[in-house]
Amino acid sequence: MKKLTAWTLILALVLVLAACGKSTSGNAANQTLTVGASAVPHAEILKKAIPLLKKKGIDLKVKVFQDYVLPNKALTSKQLDANYFQHIPYLDLYNKQHNTDLVNAGKIHIEPFGIYSKKYKDVSSIKDGATVQISNNKAEQGRILLLLQTKGLVKIKSGIDPVAATLDQKNGKYKDFDNIKHLKFLQPIDPAILPKAYQHSAADLFAINTNFALQANLDPKKDALILEGASSPYANIIAVRKGDQNKKAIKELVNVLHSKTIQDFITKHYKGAVLPVSE
Template identity: 80%
Template structure:
C-alpha cells in the first residue's frame, strides 16, 4: 500500500514538472521586428524573408512607406526597429541634415539607376540643349551625373568626388537643361507626360510604374555601383542578434535567388 502511494506521488510530481516545462516553453514569445520599407522591391523582398525568419524565432512585420523621409524619421523615433529603402550616400546626407545617428547594418541589393526617354531611342541621338528631369533627392545628383558622364553627355570636373558632385561641378558641354527637381515618386508620371527629354528615375519607382529598366532605360547603371540598398538601424542596434539574423537572411541564397528570378536584372543581389 505504502509503495503504491509513494509511486503515485512520484508519478504526480513528474507530471507536474512536465506540465511546468510545457508551460514555460509555450510562454516564450517570438521576437518581433518592425521594418519600414518602400513598396517595390523592398517590401516584396522582406515578404520572402518572413518564413525564413519565423524559423529563427523572429516575427517580421513590414510597414510600407511611399516617400524617402518618413522611414528615417520613424526609425530615429523608435517606431521602427530598422528600415530598408536607402543607400549609404542618402543615409549619410540624412544624418548630416537631421543630426541623427542611423547606421548601415548590411548591404542587400542594388537597384541600377536609369535614365529614360520617350524622345530618344539611342544616346547618340541626344541633341545639344536636351532637357533633363531629376529628383530633389540631393544624394542622387552625383549618381545621375555619373550616369550621364558614362555616355559622354557631360564631364564631372577634376578633383570633385563624383558621389557628392552637384550641377555646379560639371562641364556641361552639351548644354543640357536641368529642370526644377521634383519628388522622386513623381518622376514616372512626369515621364508619361513627356515633360522633358530625359528622366532620371529610381528603379523602385520605375518598377511601380511598370517600367522594365533593362528594356526601357536609355542608360542603366551597372552592378559595380556604390549605391547598394541597406538595412539601416539606430547606432548600436546593428549588433543585436535579431538584426544580424535579418541581414543574414536577406543575404541568403534563397533571397538572392528570388531577387534574380523576380526582377530579371532590374534589381541585383549583394552579399557581404
C-alpha cells in the same frame, strides 16, 4: 483549514512561476521585428524573408512607406526596428541634415538607376540643350551625373568625388562638372512622381529610381536609355539606430536577406532590374 490554505498558496505560486516561464520563453522564441520599406522591391523582398525568419523565432512585420523621409523619422523615433529603402550616400546626407546617427547594418541589393526618354532611342541622338527631369533627392545628383558622364554628356571635374557631386552653381556655372551637352536640368520633383512625369511631361530625359520605375511597370533593362552597372556604390541597405546593428535579430535579418533563397528570388523575379549583394 490551515493545511488547505498552505496547499492553495503553493499551487498558486507554482502556477505563477509556470506562467512567467512560459511568457519569457514565448517572447524569446517569437521576437517581433518591425521594418519599414519602400513597396517595390524592398517590401516584396522582406515578405519573402518572413517564413525564413519565422524558423529562427523572429516575427517580421513589414510597414510600407511611399516616400524617402518618413522611414528614417520612424526609425529615429523607435517606431521601427530597422528600415530598408535607402543607399549609403542618402543615409549619410540624412544624418548630416538631421543630426541623427543611423547606421548601415548590411548591404542587400543594387537597383541599377536609369535615364529614360520617350523622345530619344539612342544616346547619340540627344541634342544640345536637352532637358533633364530629376528628383529632389540631392543625394542622387552625383549618381545622375555619373550616368550622364558614361555617355559623354557631362564631365565631372578632376578632384571632385563623383558620389558627392551636385548641380550647385557658382557665377552661373556648375561647380562640380562641365556641361558638355549644355543639358538643362529642370526644377526637381518628388521621386515618386517621376514615372508619371515621364508619361505626361515634355522633358527629354528622366532620371528615375528603379523602385519607382518598377511600380510604374517600366522595365529598366528594356526601357532605360542609360542604365547603371552592378559596380554602383549605391547599394540599398538595412539601416538601424547606432548600436542596434549588433543585435541578434538584426544580424539574423541581414543573414537571411543574404541567403541563397533570397538572392535567387531577387535574381529570378526582377530579371536584372535588381541585383543582389552579399557583403
